[in-house]
Amino acid sequence: MSVLKRVQQWATFARVWHIYDATWQNPFASAELIKKYLMGLYKPIYHPMNDCGDHVIVINSAEIALPGDEWTKRVYFHHTGYPGGATWTLAWELHTKDPKMILYKAVYRGMKGNLQRRHTMQRLHIFPDANVPAHLLGNVSNQIKQLRPIPKRLDHMDPEVVKNSPKIFDYPKDYIVR
Amino acid sequence: MNFSINLLKYINFNQNFRFLTLSSSLKIKEIKEIQQGKDLIIYGEELPSPREPFLLKNKYPNKCPVCASGLNIKHTDVLILSQFVRSDGCMLPKRITGLCNKQQKIIGNLVTMAQKAGLMSNLAPHWSKKDPKKRYQWKKFNKYFDESTIKNYN
Numbered sequence: 001m002s003v004l005k006r007v008q009q010w011a012t013f014a015r016v017w018h019i020y021d022a023t024w025q026n027p028f029a030s031a032e033l034i035k036k037y038l039m040g041l042y043k044p045i046y047h048p049m050n051d052c053g054d055h056v057i058v059i060n061s062a063e064i065a066l067p068g069d070e071w072t073k074r075v076y077f078h079h080t081g082y083p084g085g086a087t088w089t090l091a092w093e094l095h096t097k098d099p100k101m102i103l104y105k106a107v108y109r110g111m112k113g114n115l116q117r118r119h120t121m122q123r124l125h126i127f128p129d130a131n132v133p134a135h136l137l138g139n140v141s142n143q144i145k146q147l148r149p150i151p152k153r154l155d156h157m158d159p160e161v162v163k164n165s166p167k168i169f170d171y172p173k174d175y176i177v178r
Numbered sequence: 179m180n181f182s183i184n185l186l187k188y189i190n191f192n193q194n195f196r197f198l199t200l201s202s203s204l205k206i207k208e209i210k211e212i213q214q215g216k217d218l219i220i221y222g223e224e225l226p227s228p229r230e231p232f233l234l235k236n237k238y239p240n241k242c243p244v245c246a247s248g249l250n251i252k253h254t255d256v257l258i259l260s261q262f263v264r265s266d267g268c269m270l271p272k273r274i275t276g277l278c279n280k281q282q283k284i285i286g287n288l289v290t291m292a293q294k295a296g297l298m299s300n301l302a303p304h305w306s307k308k309d310p311k312k313r314y315q316w317k318k319f320n321k322y323f324d325e326s327t328i329k330n331y332n
Contacts, residue, residue: 024320065320068327069201072316078196092316151254155300155308167229169243169276178264 011044015123016054017139018134023063024150027103031110033144034058038120039111056144057136062099065148066091076105098129098154099137103158229261242278244285250332251284253291253323256298263289267302280330287331291323 001009021079024031036042040051040052061136067073074091094101103126111117171177212219238246251258262285264271269289272282283319292298296310325331 024322026261026322064322065322065324067324069321071319071321084291090316092319095319122312149254149320151295151297152256153296154256154298157257162257162260163228164232167232168234168247168258168261170227170233172274173224175274 005082016141017057017136018054018142019057019059019137019140019143021055021060021143021146022058022103023060023064023146025147026067027064027106030058030064030103030145032105033147034107034124035110037144038107038123053120053123055125055139057132057140058103059123059128059130059132060104060128061126062095064095064103071095079102157171183194241271242276242281244281245276251288252325253288253295254289254297256292259285259292260298260301261299263298265301265308266304267293267298284328284331287328288325291325295323 016037020030020034025061034056037056038053040046040050040054043052045052071092072090076089076091076094077086078089079086089097091102104121105123107124108117111120125132208223209224210221210227212221234243234247236246237242244251249258253259262275263271267289269286272279275282275285277285289298293302296313299306299308299310302308307313
């Protein structure tokens with residue numbers, strides 16, 4: 001085997017490590033994106049029986065954003081198996097208890113329920129903040145693009161930029177600014 | 179006691195004086211005093227609006243400013259939306275913004291969305307929690323909105 005072919009072989013079958021910043025991202029839309037990398041769906045050699053999935057590190061999972069009033073409307077169901085053991089937990093309650101859980105469940109539910117799913121999930125590394133252990137971060141070679149731009153807060157903007165931005169209308173002459 | 183009674187009298191019977199002090203602090207007019215011999219002339223000079231140099235040109239005079247601008251405003255465009263609110267986050271009325279019925283309603287909805295998402299937390303009543311991260315229960319978590327849920331939005 002030539003040197004070139006050998007390197008091609010490594011590059012094809014090596015597990016790539018991706019990083020994804022979940023700040024202000026919808027976890028359910030992100031799950032579809034992360035799933036593609038976790039299962040290796042984007043690879044030309046993909047086959048369900050071919051173990052070609054990658055690792056994905058998700059950072060800032062505590063900073064995910066849900067649309068509208070979904071924090072209070074989305075409910076997570078759990079049953080202990082005993083009579084009266086059913087619990088319904090709202091998304092915001094679950095997120096308060098464990099800021100990694102909503103994203104984990106979103107990716108888990110985004111994949112087909114087969115025997116491979118548990119093993120694929122082992123390659124997903126979720127962190128509630130940006131503190132990733134160095135031995136994991138050293139493997140990363142790709143960043144997954146965010147789905148939504150992170151909105152900028154008015155109080156984090158430069159006051160000079162706010163003052164000099166184009167204005168749509170002017171106050172009437174007798175208006176008292178307050 | 180004596181002083182407070184005097185002050186009350188002053189407020190009741192000297193409305194002109196009160197008016198002048200209030201307007202000077204609000205900075206829409208500048209109070210100028212000119213001494214001409216024995217006469218002291220006090221008058222309010224109108225100050226130029228700070229928005230004047232940055233104003234968009236309205237190409238269609240019969241349209242409202244937002245319709246004329248042709249912008250597709252989202253709830254994350256806080257530089258635009260903050261122009262339509264007071265310092266306490268209250269939406270300005272239509273007679274001041276000069277918008278048409280439709281746009282006034284839409285901008286009002288967008289402002290609400292931006293406030294709920296915590297993007298304009300510095301424009302809020304003095305007693306409110308300015309940091310969205312310190313809000314109560316679910317309100318402290320990030321949320322975004324779909325503008326197509328607004329009635330008549332484009």
